[in-house]
Amino acid sequence: MDPIDAPLRLALADDQALVRSGLRALLGGFPRLQVVVEAGDGGSLLQALDALAADAPVDVILSDIRMPGMDGFGLVRALRARGIATPVVLLTTFDDDALPLQAAEAGAQGFLLKDASPEDLHEAILRVAAGATLLAPVPTDPVRARYAYRDQAAPTDTFNEREVSILRLLAGGYSNKEIARAVFLSEGTVKNYVSEILDKLGTRDRTRAVLKAITLRII
Incomplete structure (x- = not known):
């Protein structure tokens, strides 16, 4: 299969089962996107990723920020501490100007509010998979000023x-x-x-x- 046509393998972490189910169904409607592993918190997702075959890693990780146990920031830091550079897109319902900077500091490549359109989420996944970053979906001027x-x-x-x-x-x-x-x-x-x-x-x-x-x- 041509690499350009190969599916993008996704991992998903969110503590709400209904949200995970909705995201899985949404992402399944786009060509080339395939959710291959999911979990209810960052620690469980790390374990699930460890269980994947070494020759079948995921291409992009989508994670809620605020979860019990290991949250999204903790997940990114744990991945980077292990030397795992897989792109991470952090998702949240909270419109907080400080979050994009915190996401960048943790080592994430993307940040989106959960009320973003399906097209925006799709575009974010494709962009971070290609090596780009998306860390300013909310106004960051107050953060930069600080x-x-x-x-x-x-x-x-x-x-x-x-x-x-x-x-x-x-x-x-x-x-x-x-x-x-x-x-x-x-x-x-x-x-x-x-x-x-x-x-x-x-x-x-x-x-x-x-x-x-x-x-x-x-x-």
């Missing part, structure tokens, strides 16, 4: 996709070793990327780099 960095000079050069991914992991507080596992690079290569990021942003440390990247809408 974290605004005083130096707003433009970077000395543009950022490629790999550098943006590493910046997002820096925002999550990950070490070079943890980032290396998540993006499948050597720790030395990640260190070089971080140095290049700091140079482009004109900042002295990782915290300032993240704050400036948020302020300039790089992440």
